[in-house]
Amino acid sequence: RLPILKEAINNRGFIRCIEAHSGLSALIAETARSVVDGQTIEFDGIWESSLTDSASKGLPDASIVGTESRLHTINEIIGVSTKPIIVDGDTGGEPGQFQFLIENLERMGVSAVIIEDKVFPKRNSLDNSAAQTLEDPEIFARKIAHGKRVTLNEDFMIIARIESLIAGTGVKDALIRAEHYIRAGVDGIMIHSNQREPSDLFEFVKEYDPLCAALGRRPILVGVPTTYNQYSDQDLADLGFNIVIHANQLLRASHKAMEETADIILKTGSSKEVDPICSPVSEIFRYVGL
Numbered sequence: 001r002l003p004i005l006k007e008a009i010n011n012r013g014f015i016r017c018i019e020a021h022s023g024l025s026a027l028i029a030e031t032a033r034s035v036v037d038g039q040t041i042e043f044d045g046i047w048e049s050s051l052t053d054s055a056s057k058g059l060p061d062a063s064i065v066g067t068e069s070r071l072h073t074i075n076e077i078i079g080v081s082t083k084p085i086i087v088d089g090d091t092g093g094e095p096g097q098f099q100f101l102i103e104n105l106e107r108m109g110v111s112a113v114i115i116e117d118k119v120f121p122k123r124n125s126l127d128n129s130a131a132q133t134l135e136d137p138e139i140f141a142r143k144i145a146h147g148k149r150v151t152l153n154e155d156f157m158i159i160a161r162i163e164s165l166i167a168g169t170g171v172k173d174a175l176i177r178a179e180h181y182i183r184a185g186v187d188g189i190m191i192h193s194n195q196r197e198p199s200d201l202f203e204f205v206k207e208y209d210p211l212c213a214a215l216g217r218r219p220i221l222v223g224v225p226t227t228y229n230q231y232s233d234q235d236l237a238d239l240g241f242n243i244v245i246h247a248n249q250l251l252r253a254s255h256k257a258m259e260e261t262a263d264i265i266l267k268t269g270s271s272k273e274v275d276p277i278c279s280p281v282s283e284i285f286r287y288v289g290l
């Protein structure tokens with residue numbers, strides 16, 4: 001499974017991933033198919049998200065769910081899916097902790113890890129009330145370089161997530177960080193934004209190719225359009241993104257469905273009214289076996 005992600009990007013230039021946070025959500029990610037313009041399409045990969053892994057346990061995304069627990073969730077996903085997996089590695093921790101994570105992910109067949117340039121304990125990037133403290137780019141670059149040194153499989157990718165636009169330090173800071181991380185050997189750059197109209201993110205993307213040309217190497221570009229999802233996957237591919245991640249929608253969809261279902265059962269005093277909005281038990285059996 002591990003090399004499939006790099007192969008797909010090399011062959012097609014652009015791929016899209018959907019979030020999973022459990023075996024069941026991974027089964028949905030694995031089996032979802034849709035016919036668009038006469039062509040059957042599916043997701044190319046799975047994003048194992050810190051936000052949705054934590055939320056599925058009823059916990060905040062604030063470096064509380066630890067690596068061992070995350071590895072357990074990843075193992076659930078691996079057990080029921082064949083698609084390549086990108087793991088949200090949060091800050092990656094200290095270089096030695098990052099090494100432990102990489103060793104485990106490679107052994108499990110995960111294709112890539114994304115680490116963000118904030119300091120531990122990080123707060124979720126979509127939380128506007130949280131203070132977002134950035135790591136010194138040189139320290140973060142050294143963590144990337146350490147990760148590249150200890151990686152065994154040449155197809156395993158380390159992707160650096162730049163949080164300048166989340167922390168409010170601007171496009172120039174994001175570009176300086178990109179240069180540090182590319183020089184450190186990173187395989188990809190994820191530029192994140194929590195804006196509805198991310199003009200600064202688009203400015204970064206415009207400057208990215210000239211920067212890479214000057215450095216002689218263009219690591220893949222990753223985007224997470226949660227707040228700016230008026231831009232389609234195709235729009236973002238056209239701009240130069242190589243991976244788009246739909247980072248939390250399966251968890252949010254299941255939360256809303258569970259909330260509505262519980263409410264209707266309480267209101268009506270039976271579960272009859274919710275049958276049309278629930279999968280039949282036979283459908284659950286079809287997915288998970290009997």
Ligand code: SPV
Pocket residue numbers: 049050051052061088124125126224226247248
């Ligand atoms: C996640 O899905 O956990 C992410 C993306 O890191 S975000 O929630 O936008 O920070």
Ligand code: MG
Pocket residue numbers: 049050051061088090
């Ligand atoms: Mg996360």
